[in-house]
Amino acid sequence: VLADGVNAPSRLFTGDLLFTGAVGRPDLAGAEQSRALAAALFTSVQRVLALDDAIEIHPGHGAGSLCGAGIAKEPSSTIGRERLQNPWLRLRDRDEFVARVLADLPETPPYFADMKRINQAGPPVRGLAAGLARVPAIRASATAALVADGALVIDVRAPERFGAGHVEGALNIGFGPRVGYWAGWVVPPDTPVILFTDAEPQIPDAAVQLLRVGVDRIEGVVSGGIEAWRAAGLPIASIDQIPAAALRRALVSPAGASDLLVVDVRSAAEWQAGHVEGTINIPVGGVAARAAALPRDRTIATICEGGTRSSLAASVLAREGVPRVANITGGFAAYRAVQAT
Template identity: 30%
Template structure:
């Protein structure tokens, strides 16, 4: 048997290839849209990809099952369990095969048994792997978004991202039941999850790529509650706000995204900084500057938004997602391919082009903002010289915040700018200073005078400055 692991660090997404070396038949579990790496490995190993296997309808990346099926002739295997079978609606040109609980995919001596594990989504399937050439017992389970290392899949996405009322609590009940069944596996059984640390599909995912049932029983917090009510309280508490693009992913992954062969390849544009500024001011465009926070703040082309790469790029592109606007990116030329890959995996096919970093120097007018210490900002706050803006999430705000600050979570900022005034500089902060840097670029583009609070709320607290929870 052959088993290998693929990982997209930008989206914290894992996929797997398993194959029977005797027959050369291979399957890819939860492939991403950029399928070249799977095709390359299969070619090198002499495999034919026969199966493209889905654990569920993904919310955080574009599934590659349709791309893989079109390119290799593989059959798509998907869940028939759950309400409305998850809502899949496959193109008639694709080879598809629906699975029920306990159904088996055969790949020579290797078998993948479908195990219905609802909770994260109603249709969710895990896949139990057995190498028939070695024995008749399973060696592990591909758990998708059901179980992660140190966490489990959140059950609230259908309600928060798609608007299915009441599905969060129902999903939590299903997830608890699925976990009780899963605990019956022997401790040696390996766990191969669909995501790692950094994914918004859970609240505390570990960065280790694999685990075992026994280890998770001992140390995974979600395995510890022994009654349903305690588990529901635990799993629904503190779940992060889902990125905006999750809604779009749920939509496109029901049917399959546009074939990559029909998506135009973005190229480098040769414009001046002034011409880029004109592009950025058009409401139909989004121009992203990927330079560091510090460099961007010292001088940027008006109208651009600062999403530093790689630090904040993928996460906040997803949280500020707009699938209607044409996207342009200012970056290092050697980064173009990786940036395009990220956008493709998020379904943002409206990438129009790239500009090299040198374009910034050709603009005749640049915008900038200051970074100031919490103590300095506090003095100005007390003398009413600034208005304080907190762009953290609601849960962070409710725990504690700066007195009389204005609260607008960063994802909501573009739509709520009319709640701010132009008569005073805006001192903007988040937890550590990263989100507030993105907010600073948005505020600059709308004519506000901006101060980014150095080190954010963490430094504010470390300086023992005034806070409240009222």
Template identity: 30%
Template structure:
């Protein structure tokens, strides 16, 4: 048997390839939308990708499941569990719909389907047994967003992202029962999760890429609860705010997307910039001068997680970036289901559009008379609850474009996050909304607390 884990750092998302080395058949599990990495591995190992499957309808990235059928002619397997409110649609005719107890065979490797609802009603896990090696014991389980290293999948995304009221409590209740199913499996069985640290699909995911069921039973908080109500209370509290693009992902992964294909993106400086504008420079460069209306999301490992809060899926996109990044930008945006990048303005030519700037203030200067200032805290809810300035107003940075602010647009507003990264993004959003007098607090809440001591 061949086994390989693929990890997308920018989305904290994990996918897998399993192959039978005798028959050369391979299956990909929870594939991301850009499939080149799987194709390269299969070619290097002499495998044919004959099958593809996923554990559930994902909310945090655009699935490559249907593209696997288009590109490799892979047979697709999807869950047919859950209720009628959330089912796969527009699938290829030969798709096989899975129920609890079904088995996918990849040569002499078997994947048994276990219905593990909670994160979503249709969620399944796959228990792998390598029959070709003569084993009758399971080697491990692909758990998707059911069981993580150190955590468990959140049950509220259908309610938060798809506006299906009441599904959070139902999901948490189902999750408790799904955990009980794991009692039938040996502790040596490996756990292969769908996400790692940094994902918003749970609240305390570990950074280790895999675990064992025995280790999780001893160390994962979810196994410490025997009382269902106490478990539900803990599971549904203090989950991180899901980025707004999650709602789009649930829809496109249910209904399908066109096949992803790279295109030649225009590079230049036209008189009018099309659609939404993302400025990918550093916050230090952006503050000195920028095009009002542009959202400043620096191009680094957090780009997708931050940009996902603001992408308008009904409008084309202009980016201020390096033109040589066109390919990787298209691929990364495609992983969030966005395919309409129309223009790249080269960094060194973008100053012709600049019509605004903003100022920073040191935390030492702020705290001298902080009680008289309008302060906006743009951190997460959990960060805010852990400690805050008593006169600060709290709005998560990702909701600044859709929430009413408690300040007039002519008032001076001082903005902070935890360390200064998200508040810089917030500055661009507030400027785009017409707030003229916004000031960024350097070093965020960490700096403020230090200046107050």
């Protein structure tokens, strides 16, 4: 939709066609239609590029959404800026565009099926015209009661801080532009959520990201952090953090190799491009479903590229009842660096 303003910039509302730094994904109607929709996407992008560079674009999604790969953090842009900065707009050959878009599709999280249902039936009105309401602070004791009734704590602290002590059963989605992305994989539909952080400025951004993927029952944020939780006498869990150098030593030790089972939680493509010898590959989104099949008499050490996804996976396994879980700090990137020394 192109809106021509009076004494104001013209604005193009691009929906799921064009994002800042990315384009839409053509596979959501089903794999059998993906190629034709990718070609239609190319045609639509060329129509946008024929417009004036000064026109503002306002996409339907922002950073963290799974509706496009690599969406930038800026909520809006201009056609001229995207022409210069968006790598997809530099692809002028239809066949190359189609091939590269189909090769770069994000994985499809479980919540997409619910999203289609909600889009067909109509979403509930959230009253967000005036902005997102402030996330209320909740005392530790009240949080514990909500958790007992089925609420899920999402801890957005760094993996090391989470590993040192956290609310029992919490999931660790380290703060950054992908809080919503990973929540879309691991938070069941219609689950009430409570945020946990030691950095108050992170709360509004985390809440917005969750809202973008349909996690809209945000009950509040735990007041007082881990100190308040401990002072209330509530249960605190921990997850061992294993540096890459220690992992390497353990894997060449007979005792360590027999105890550790390393689960690489990166995508299949990442794993195939290189991994720690002897690991098994279970992408983050599939960890909960396969937790019951993992051995209970070994330590399950999760690894990803940098240590964030693996911390989420470790928290998922702990929540699923796996008794001995560890996270490889620094991930496969740190392991490669250790190997190179």
